[in-house]
Amino acid sequence: MQRLKNTDPDFEAKFAKIVEARRESSQDVGRDVFDILARVKAMGDKALVEYTTRFDQHNLTNDNDWMIAPDQCKAAYDALDADLRDALQLAADRIQAYHEDQLPHDRDYTDDAGVRLGAKWRPVDAAGLYVPGGRAAYPSSLLMNAIPAKVAGVERLAIVTPTPKGETNPLVLAAAHIVGVDEIWRVGGAQAIGALAYGTDRIERVDVITGPGNAWVAEAKRQLYGVVGIDMVAGPSEILVIADGKNDPDWIAADLLSQAEHDPTSQSILITDDADFAEQVEDRVDVQSAMLATRKVARESWDAHGVLIVVEDLEQAIPLANRLAAEHVELAVDDPEALMGKLHHAGSIFLGRMVPEAVGDYVAGPNHVLPTGRRARFASGLSVLDFMKRTSFISMDKAGLEAIGPAAIKLAHAEGLPAHAASIELRLKT
Amino acid sequence: MQRLKNTDPDFEAKFAKIVEARRESSQDVGRDVFDILARVKAMGDKALVEYTTRFDQHNLTNDNDWMIAPDQCKAAYDALDADLRDALQLAADRIQAYHEDQLPHDRDYTDDAGVRLGAKWRPVDAAGLYVPGGRAAYPSSLLMNAIPAKVAGVERLAIVTPTPKGETNPLVLAAAHIVGVDEIWRVGGAQAIGALAYGTDRIERVDVITGPGNAWVAEAKRQLYGVVGIDMVAGPSEILVIADGKNDPDWIAADLLSQAEHDPTSQSILITDDADFAEQVEDRVDVQSAMLATRKVARESWDAHGVLIVVEDLEQAIPLANRLAAEHVELAVDDPEALMGKLHHAGSIFLGRMVPEAVGDYVAGPNHVLPTGRRARFASGLSVLDFMKRTSFISMDKAGLEAIGPAAIKLAHAEGLPAHAASIELRLKT
Numbered sequence: 048m049q050r051l052k053n054t055d056p057d058f059e060a061k062f063a064k065i066v067e068a069r070r071e072s073s074q075d076v077g078r079d080v081f082d083i084l085a086r087v088k089a090m091g092d093k094a095l096v097e098y099t100t101r102f103d104q105h106n107l108t109n110d111n112d113w114m115i116a117p118d119q120c121k122a123a124y125d126a127l128d129a130d131l132r133d134a135l136q137l138a139a140d141r142i143q144a145y146h147e148d149q150l151p152h153d154r155d156y157t158d159d160a161g162v163r164l165g166a167k168w169r170p171v172d173a174a175g176l177y178v179p180g181g182r183a184a185y186p187s188s189l190l191m192n193a194i195p196a197k198v199a200g201v202e203r204l205a206i207v208t209p210t211p212k213g214e215t216n217p218l219v220l221a222a223a224h225i226v227g228v229d230e231i232w233r234v235g236g237a238q239a240i241g242a243l244a245y246g247t248d249r250i251e252r253v254d255v256i257t258g259p260g261n262a263w264v265a266e267a268k269r270q271l272y273g274v275v276g277i278d279m280v281a282g283p284s285e286i287l288v289i290a291d292g293k294n295d296p297d298w299i300a301a302d303l304l305s306q307a308e309h310d311p312t313s314q315s316i317l318i319t320d321d322a323d324f325a326e327q328v329e330d331r332v333d334v335q336s337a338m339l340a341t342r343k344v345a346r347e348s349w350d351a352h353g354v355l356i357v358v359e360d361l362e363q364a365i366p367l368a369n370r371l372a373a374e375h376v377e378l379a380v381d382d383p384e385a386l387m388g389k390l391h392h393a394g395s396i397f398l399g400r401m402v403p404e405a406v407g408d409y410v411a412g413p414n415h416v417l418p419t420g421r422r423a424r425f426a427s428g429l430s431v432l433d434f435m436k437r438t439s440f441i442s443m444d445k446a447g448l449e450a451i452g453p454a455a456i457k458l459a460h461a462e463g464l465p466a467h468a469a470s471i472e473l474r475l476k477t
Numbered sequence: 478m479q480r481l482k483n484t485d486p487d488f489e490a491k492f493a494k495i496v497e498a499r500r501e502s503s504q505d506v507g508r509d510v511f512d513i514l515a516r517v518k519a520m521g522d523k524a525l526v527e528y529t530t531r532f533d534q535h536n537l538t539n540d541n542d543w544m545i546a547p548d549q550c551k552a553a554y555d556a557l558d559a560d561l562r563d564a565l566q567l568a569a570d571r572i573q574a575y576h577e578d579q580l581p582h583d584r585d586y587t588d589d590a591g592v593r594l595g596a597k598w599r600p601v602d603a604a605g606l607y608v609p610g611g612r613a614a615y616p617s618s619l620l621m622n623a624i625p626a627k628v629a630g631v632e633r634l635a636i637v638t639p640t641p642k643g644e645t646n647p648l649v650l651a652a653a654h655i656v657g658v659d660e661i662w663r664v665g666g667a668q669a670i671g672a673l674a675y676g677t678d679r680i681e682r683v684d685v686i687t688g689p690g691n692a693w694v695a696e697a698k699r700q701l702y703g704v705v706g707i708d709m710v711a712g713p714s715e716i717l718v719i720a721d722g723k724n725d726p727d728w729i730a731a732d733l734l735s736q737a738e739h740d741p742t743s744q745s746i747l748i749t750d751d752a753d754f755a756e757q758v759e760d761r762v763d764v765q766s767a768m769l770a771t772r773k774v775a776r777e778s779w780d781a782h783g784v785l786i787v788v789e790d791l792e793q794a795i796p797l798a799n800r801l802a803a804e805h806v807e808l809a810v811d812d813p814e815a816l817m818g819k820l821h822h823a824g825s826i827f828l829g830r831m832v833p834e835a836v837g838d839y840v841a842g843p844n845h846v847l848p849t850g851r852r853a854r855f856a857s858g859l860s861v862l863d864f865m866k867r868t869s870f871i872s873m874d875k876a877g878l879e880a881i882g883p884a885a886i887k888l889a890h891a892e893g894l895p896a897h898a899a900s901i902e903l904r905l906k907t
Contacts, residue, residue, distance in 0.1 A: 131891055134884035141881070145594055148586075154578060163828075164575055164842055169821050171855045185892050218891055254855040272702055273710030276855035280703030295907075301900035308896045339895050387870065391599050398593075398872035403900035406871070406878065409885040412594055413869035425601045425684040425706035427867040437857040439843035440817065441836070442828035448836065451571070454564035455839040461561055461648055462615050465769050466738045470731035470833035477725075 087241030145412030177258030209235020292321030517671030575842030607688030639665025722751030730761035
């Protein structure tokens with residue numbers, strides 16, 4: 048854990064290092080993934096069988112080795128505690144409402160030149176959703192990925208998820224039941240991404256692939272970008288809390304730990320204008336983390352990547368926050384609105400003292416799939432737009448072509464493209 | 478050139494082959510590009526000097542070897558024929574108007590649970606635009622890439638363009654003057670993309686890179702996807718014309734050739750319900766192409782990739798068109814609107830007999846940077862959204878947290894994330 052003051056002479060050098068640090072695993076998986084994808088493309092289901100036996104110790108023999116049936120999802124849902132079922136349903140309903148509000152509007156208008164112009168949005172035909180197995184198998188991730196696709200109007204949604212030694216996660220199945228996804232394949236890793244992108248005899252190919260995964264999954268998506276659409280390249284998660292000294296240090300410590308407990312590569316940063324408060328938060332992190340069932344991961348993350356920054360004035364936090372372009376930013380201050388107006392780069396902003404980031408992970412409604420690793424400079428959280436595309440259209444009659452065609456003819460000739468010019472000239476001649 | 482009938486017994490096999498064909502150069506540039514990018518990252522400007530001498534025979538010594546000055550752009554603009562200047566200006570004005578209409582709206586509302594939710598859109602800070610040198614140096618491309626960035630509100634726009642043996646393209650400089658881009662670097666290739674993404678002493682890094690380029694440029698963008706935002710992976714251009722027999726075959730032939738003259742890898746496809754008309758179009762392509770200054774490229778494209786498909790009924794064209802998901806689709810029929818309603822996958826649609834695709838390349842207003850190679854299944858044309866990103870935000874008071882917090886606590890515990898739960902529990906306890 049690092050303690051910095053923005054008045055330290057070496058602050059800029061240290062802060063720049065934090066901004067540039069990628070924290071990603073240094074494993075070079077590119078070559079492995081390239082080979083796996085080539086093999087899946089060439090051999091299809093046969094390659095899936097081989098890799099699944101090898102990596103997941105799961106044999107894909109009968110149909111129910113390949114797929115999880117809808118009635119298994121329903122059974123998992125029915126077996127849940129009523130409280131937990133209601134919580135999942137509330138989350139699903141709120142996520143759905145927020146994403147319905149994102150649906151884009153078509154455009155269709157005729158301008159002064161008499162030219163009709165527009166754009167229409169359509170869902171993709173099929174989306175593939177990766178759901179990790181093991182520790183990171185979160186039902187909330189399934190909701191956050193599947194619901195925007197459903198809201199966008201995607202007709203076919205295919206989930207791929209590894210089931211190591213055949214084990215499934217009942218919460219994930221229950222979430223699939225709630226969203227109504229009934230195509231769930233028991234394959235994972237780069238090979239599952241390859242199957243979704245290229246298609247196999249059993250698994251029909253999709254148009255867009257989203258969802259979190261390990262380094263192999265992320266690299267497979269990156270390599271297949273362009274063959275299919277993908278959501279953002281995701282890196283380790285992060286939170287930036289900007290807080291004055293009037294907060295309860297226990298609350299802020301819990302917020303920092305809620306990020307740290309995700310993964311050893313996660314990062315939690317506090318910027319405050321109150322040095323005493325920073326110390327209190329540090330103490331509370333130590334006390335709270337010792338009691339967590341997730342303490343090993345949380346401590347590893349906090350010790351390696353945690354940062355406490357003391358500034359003289361919270362206004363000074365803003366340029367630092369814009370450079371970090373963090374995935375999650377909490378503004379625990381009296382007037383969070385004023386700071387938000389100047390915060391240009393962030394995945395999601397949590398306004399005020401009563402909004403811990405965790406509430407956004409589950410039930411607030413906005414998507415929790417957000418840009419990491421400074422990518423909020425140019426990328427957005429997952430939305431219905433990731434499952435849709437826009438087609439522009441142009442229409443005009445002869446008067447319209449007479450109004451704007453001659454300029455196009457000029458430009459076509461200037462660019463050395465005579466057939467372009469001819470296609471307009473012929474129509475204007477009549 | 479292939480002639481197909483959808484009643485031929487082998488039609489499906491042949492059509493499927495056309496759908497799957499990538500037409501991309503088979504050159505494996507991945508390794509070269511990887512090395513170039515690594516060298517630019519490590520050595521910065523020194524690597525740019527080396528590569529530019531080697532690939533462009535241009536020495537980057539003095540400041541004016543590195544950059545094209547704004548007064549050179551103004552001089553190029555002033556030297557243009559008035560007609561051409563007006564044509565460029567009309568194009569710029571219409572592109573700007575269409576893209577202004579695309580600007581997204583922020584959201585900010587409070588729902589029934591008393592939770593305030595929203596999203597705000599912001600431009601990226603800096604965008605880099607690749608403008609090819611040589612044959613494909615089109616001023617229209619500069620307008621189509623730079624204007625959406627300007628409309629989005631991007632403050633810094635940096636153009637990179639190779640100037641082989643020091644030569645510049647006056648039309649491109651004039652277009653830069655019209656749009657008001659004043660940072661133009663005389664570097665190209667993968668090394669220019671690397672400089673924009675990583676930054677060098679001279680060239681400050683950008684957040685998003687767009688613009689067409691050769692195989693090296695496209696591969697460099699693909700490899701840097703995630704380090705920066707990029708526009709779509711672009712492949713060879715294509716047009717699909719769906720036409721009945723009531724069209725002038727000369728018009729349709731010119732439309733097919735306008736695509737073919739772009740590049741030997743371009744593809745022009747006609748689907749018609751009139752076999753005689755298809756033959757007439759084929760004749761007119763032969764006659765017209767013989768007279769074109771671009772005949773060599775146009776014939777090469779048409780002979781290798783041109784397709785004439787005769788169907789029994791134009792309704793049968795629609796599923797074929799959806800499988801092709803073509804970049805440009807002309808609907809030269811009596812009721813183009815009816816066909817458009819069923820055409821789900823296309824980059825841009827040209828409605829009716831009086832709308833040659835070329836008018837969209839220059840002056841109609843919608844962007845001419847469009848998804849190719851079946852990518853219209855999941856991707857959209859370039860828009861202001863490519864230069865913006867969305868930040869979600871969440872706010873609530875204690876009553877709001879009491880309404881939705883308990884469900885989040887349930888889910889956090891179920892996912893094995895106790896610090897997530899604690900961050901909410903602590904606030905609800907007070």
